Amino acid sequence: MLESVAVYTTSNTRRYSLKQLNQELEKAISAALLSAQADGRLPTFDVPAIPVSPPKRADQGDLSYPAMGLARLARKNPLDIARLIVDSMNSLDFIDHIDIAPPGFINFTIAADYLKRQVDTIIAEGDNFFRLSIGAGKTAQVEFVSANPSGPITIGHTRGAVVGDAMARLLEAAGYQVQREYYYNNAGNQMVILGKSLMLRYLQQIGDDVDYPADYYQGEYLVDVAAQLADENGDSLRARDWAYFKDAAESQMFQWINRSLASIDIKHDEFFNETSLFECGRIWRTLELMRENGHVYEATHWEGADAVEVADVAAKGYEPATWFHSSAFGDEKDRVMVKSDGAPTYTLPDIAYHCDKLERGFDIAVNVLGTDHFSQAQVVKYGLQALGMDPAPIHVIFVQMVRAVRWNQARGEYEAVKQSKRAGDFDTLDDLVEMTSADAVRYHMLARSPNSQLDFDVDQVVKQSNENPVYYIQNAYVRCAGIFREADERGFSDKDADLSLLGADELCFIRKALELGNVIEQAVLNYEPHKIAFYAHELASVFHPIYDRVRVLHSEAPPDVAKARLRFLQLMGMSAPERM
């Protein structure tokens, strides 16, 4: 992989993607403006950013620049400015012709020969063609899922899992060396309750008559684990305390979580246990450093507390706690880091953890979190600043809630499928995969902006699985595979193919395929992994009509283009089946 990056960045013969053509044109237009200013055809002004982008419609060329933005600066009619630019531009080998359209667009059409030549280039470079150089020699970490081992992966976790893994794959495609990390805590109250819950379930299994509290874990899965324990150990565990059962439960839950994630092709490289931060003393060192920097104080209530809060605290009779003066960094209030009973809140280990993360030296550390962690993420950032660290490498993708919904025919509306772990009434990732497919789950979870709430219609995805965009996309690959298989059987080869024979339909596909690099780059730079899902569908929707219209046996090149280009399936982490 690194080798191919080197090839890509050192070669100077085939710098091609639509993005780079954008940049070429942007440079050329800027130069044209300066030239026109130099000989007085345009008044002098600072040349602004020149945005060149694909137009909406095919008959408007391949790339377009709206010159209207210059009208005020140049005090000229936009159409006149456009003409001036075009007249002043040096000729570019990849441009066939330039049109000017009202009210001031400059539309560039890429030369067909230039596009056709890219087919050979794409095939020669294979998977590496869109291996970007922006991450070459850099490291990135993506922390995602990070669910505590108290139960199975739910639909809600799944969204973060898919988004995080897609982000990791995109970073890899951009040249980064990526580590996938899972941060978890097995020391909190919830885990205590989990251990006690399993203990009671076990006692029930071996015939004891015990009360099972309503605020303990209600899920059937604990009963299963308990049954297994009873099978293997009889009643010999009767005297064990909750801690034993906590460990047993945790071990089982982690196995389950990893198995579920593996079923949608997600695997973490590193599991980081919060407890290790206590064991090595990092927690307290972090606190002391913040104290030395003057951002920590002891008090019964925070400095800016109003009368109501003060009275409330007094009523509860709290002893002094240790506060982080986060409001000094812009927080709306200060946060407790160590409770009056001496135990830290989550804030302190979270800060210590991210401090550790930064010290590991990643160029980028992406953090996929639910929006319920928004405030906490802010506080962590303030904490890092209080430690004198620069939190800039950390970027958080906030994932909005997923509601698993079902259509209620009687009421004529959607209703939520409950997902509370403790209530034991939830749909798991396993359920979803069983009802649909790993690819369907990944696609539907990814094909939305993370900061939109998502209604995942369980029945819809199941019922329409044959009319699903997922299969539409995969079928494009299957059809390609079919072509290759058939060609092989006929002993037909693309050797010495004459690319000039390619027609307009094929060019259309080549244009779309060449956008991949641009899509990856935008997805990486803006932390928007969902873009790749839309692109995959667009590419497939350009391919399918051509498949029908252009028969391979009349034209050798398309399968090669297709072969090289359909790598998008791998990028999304979806499987690319040879047959369906």
Added chain:
RNA sequence: GCUCCAGUAGCUCAGGGGAUAGAGCACCGGUUUCCUAAACCGGGUGUCGCAGGUUCGAAUCCUGCCUGGAGCGCCA
């Protein structure tokens, strides 16, 4: 009450200063001597939540409001 996200076609959602606002699903009609028809071709009258504002130009930016969700614990 304060902060953040969302409101776009019947439904689920893209787009987020530029040309005639898109896709999937659903619905209707057509297409198969030949690489898989899970496909293709045709069929869209949308107050882009509402009202102002900025601009040559606003679904997009600003302000206010309405609706839904999330956060604002010495919870984890």
